[in-house]
Amino acid sequence: MIQNDRDRDRPSAEEIKRQEEGIRAVVQFCQNRVDCRRVQLLTYFGEVFSPDDCHNSCDNCLDSTEVVTQDVTEAALNAIKLVKSLTQTGNVTQNYCIDVFRGGNTRDIKQRNHQNHPQYGAGRHMNRDALDRLFGQLLTSEVFCVVSVQNNSGWHNNYLEVSYDPLGAFPYN
Numbered sequence: 001m002i003q004n005d006r007d008r009d010r011p012s013a014e015e016i017k018r019q020e021e022g023i024r025a026v027v028q029f030c031q032n033r034v035d036c037r038r039v040q041l042l043t044y045f046g047e048v049f050s051p052d053d054c055h056n057s058c059d060n061c062l063d064s065t066e067v068v069t070q071d072v073t074e075a076a077l078n079a080i081k082l083v084k085s086l087t088q089t090g091n092v093t094q095n096y097c098i099d100v101f102r103g104g105n106t107r108d109i110k111q112r113n114h115q116n117h118p119q120y121g122a123g124r125h126m127n128r129d130a131l132d133r134l135f136g137q138l139l140t141s142e143v144f145c146v147v148s149v150q151n152n153s154g155w156h157n158n159y160l161e162v163s164y165d166p167l168g169a170f171p172y173n
Contacts, residue, residue, distance in 0.1 A: 003006055012153050014152070014153055014155065014157065017093075017157070018157060019057075019155075020074075021093060021095055021158070023085065025044065028040075028129075028132045029032070030134075032060070032132075032133065033060060033135070034060060034067055035133070035137075036051035036058055036061050037058035037061075038053075038054050038057075039054070040112070043139060061101055061145075066097070072130075072134055075122070075134060076134060076137075076143075078101070078119045079097070079101060079119075079121065079122075079123065079138060080137065080162060081119050082100060082101055082119035082122070082137070083097050083144060083160055083162050085117065085118075085119070085160045087160070087162065088113070091159040092147075092160055093159060093160060094135055094139075094157065096108065097135070097160055098128070098131050098135060100114045100117060100120055101119060101121075101123040101131060102123050102126075102131060103115075103121030103124040104121060142163050144160055144162060144166070145161050145162075145163040146158045146159065146160060147159050
């Protein structure tokens with residue numbers, strides 16, 4: 001539906017990208033069976049909510065399935081380095097950052113020469129869902145923030161930025 005073949009109804013490339021990112025956000029929400037639903041929903045709308053305030057009233061908080069905890073500190077630090085570095089040369093979306101972090105082989109990455117970035121492929125050992133959750137947690141923790149910029153068509157594109165340096169004077173390069 002997004003990529004309608006009829007020329008007169010075909011949305012702009014920016015609109016297609018915005019809609020695809022929206023679909024990805026919905027899919028991520030549906031597939032996330034660990035994080036509090038209320039935290040996820042309110043984060044999407046730019047609000048902060050503590051999972052403790054949910055009081056086990058959502059399906060994920062009620063679920064007693066064992067959750068495997070994994071230390072992703074190194075991946076998180078590399079993700080922060082990547083986003084900080086990429087945003088110094090322009091706007092980037094969360095999905096683009098994840099693609100670079102996973103070592104994607106897209107035309108956009110090649111055109112921007114990001115296949116030579118020090119953090120290119122640093123997250124290739126993690127699957128897409130895990131990386132979506134990692135970046136989502138960095139957003140929820142307010143290490144990352146989303147900046148909305150209106151495009152020429154009047155739609156808003158959401159770009160990722162580093163909100164603050166969690167370690168103080170963190171060496172991003």
